[in-house]
Amino acid sequence: MSEIHGVCExxxxxxxxxxARNFDEGRELGASVAVYQRGRAVVDLWGGRAGRDAAWRQDTITLLASATKGLVATAAMVLxxxxxxxxxTPIAEYWPEFAAGGKGDIPLRWVLGHRSGVVTVDPPLTMLDLEGGTAVTEALAAAVPAWEPGRAHGYHCLTMGWLVGEVIRRVTGLSVQRFFAQEIAGPLGLDLHIGLPDTRERSLACLVPPTGEQLLQGRANPELAGLNRAICDPASLFHRSTFGSLSLAGDPLAAAGLPQAxxxxxxxxxxxxxxxxxxxxLVSEVDGIRLLRPESADRARTVEASGLDLVLRCHTSYxxxxxxPGGPMWPGDCSPTAFGHPGVTGVFAYADPDHELGFAYVPNRMTELIEGGDDRVRHLVEATHRSACG
Structure with missing residues (x-):
């Protein structure tokens, strides 16, 4: 039996x-799971290995991949x-240069709801571009939408964070990284960061990609057949908006300086x-702090887009x-009012306003399903929902 640390009501x-079953059945290497309800921590558990010679500790952190979009969305909804x-409001009213390429009428909600069509960057961005920032902003301002804005939706794999981040910078004078740190992470005492601080590098768990067998299991999901074809097609929007929008030598996850960018x-x-x-x-008061009023939380979870995703080639809802909830990217049954975000590292987190609940799961064995949703987190989400309703 695996040794599980922490507390659980x-x-x-x-x-x-x-x-514990995830570990005992060989699905897990190292991970943590936490649940807050009505402002209190009711679950805070961790176990396994953070690296070859390191046990997972209470202060172990991992890279969040696309779950970072939830941090950016939180910053935007706070504003x-x-x-x-x-x-x-059209983004161009905050950022006039963005109007180029037929983008002058794109409102903020279309970017947040993955409807703007601004999903690719051409030519692809280099590591120097990412570290400098200005080149990224200029590339996005010059970008041309991949479809008529507002007429369809498709996952803004890389562009969503930069687009929303630039709007935040124009309004507050702070990068989204600094705004999140000062206005959200700091007051709540969160060990959450947009860009890895040098001071936390030693606590970072080593990511482990899924095995070939695990990848085959993921590709067997019929709901992901379109996505699996798109991954292998350099002409697809998925490929163009991910691998085709970045020019990084070797393994992108191992690129020097990438975690800090x-x-x-x-x-x-x-x-x-x-x-x-x-x-x-986002949905309750935690130690005297509530980030959004109830009506703002309702706006955060209002359906902006639902149906066939032109980038992921499967059903998504944003x-x-x-x-x-809905489609293969959202794992397990839970409240229909829930909203959150997964990541390719296996991370998944969400808020449940019906039960005033916040849930998060963070592993270091990456998922085989591109954006989370595998059996490990599905079992945890469903167990959490049953417990909250009990």
């Missing part, structure tokens, strides 16, 4: 059981809640406790920067 015992951003769509780092606490603060 008796009512949420099924979560601990599901977490909406404060009246400093408007979801229906500000890549707000996928460059975050943190742990389950921090993610669960943040999502809980609110304002957050994924919503």
């Amino acid at each position: 008796p009512r949420f015992g099924p979560v601990r059981e599901a977490f 909406v809640d404060r009246g400093l951003l408007d979801l229906g 500000e890549i707000p769509s996928c460059g975050g780092a943190g742990n389950a406790s921090g993610l669960a606490r943040m999502y809980a603060a 609110g304002r920067g957050f994924m919503l």
Whole structure:
């Protein structure tokens, strides 16, 4: 039996059981899971290995991949809640250069809902571009939408974070990295970061890609047949918006300086406790802090797009920067009002306003399903939902 550390209230015992079973059945290497309900931590568990010679500890963090989009969406919705951003205002009113290429009428909500069509960057960005920032902003301002904005939706794999981040910078004078740190992570005491701080590098778990067998299991999912074809097709929007938009030598996950770079769509780092606490603060008060008023939380989860995703080639549903239940990217049964975000590292986190709950799961064995949703997290999500409803 695997040794599981941390605390778990008796009512949420099924979560601990599901977490331990992931290890005992060989699905897991190292991981943490956390749940907040009504402002209190009711689950905070961890176990396994963070690296070859290191045990997973309470302060272990991992790269969050696309779950970072949830941090960016939180920052944007906090500014909406404060009246400093408007979801229906064209981005060009905040960022005039963005109007080039037929983008002058694209409102903020279309970017948050993956409807803007601005999904590719050509020519691809280099590591120097990512570190400098200005070249990224200029490339996005010059970009041409891949479809008529507002008429369809497709996952903004890399561009969502940079687009929203530039709007945040224009309004506040702060990068999304600094705004999140000062206005969200700092007040709530979250070990969550957009870009890995040098001070936390030693606590970073080593990511392990899925095995060939695990990848084959993931590709057997019929709902992902279109995505699996797109991954192998250099002409597909998926390929053009990911591999085709970056020019990084070798393994992108191992690129020097990449974890520290500000890549707000996928460059975050943190742990389950921090993610669960943040999502809980979106729908309830946590130690005297509530990030969004109830009406703003409702706007965050309002359906912006649902149906066939032109990039992922499967069914997806999006609110304002957050994924919503429905389709293969969302794991397990939970409240229909939930909103959150997965990541290719296996991370998944969400808020459940019906039960005033924040959930997060953070492993170091990457998922075989591109953006989370594998059996490990599905079992945890369903155990959490049963416990919260009990």
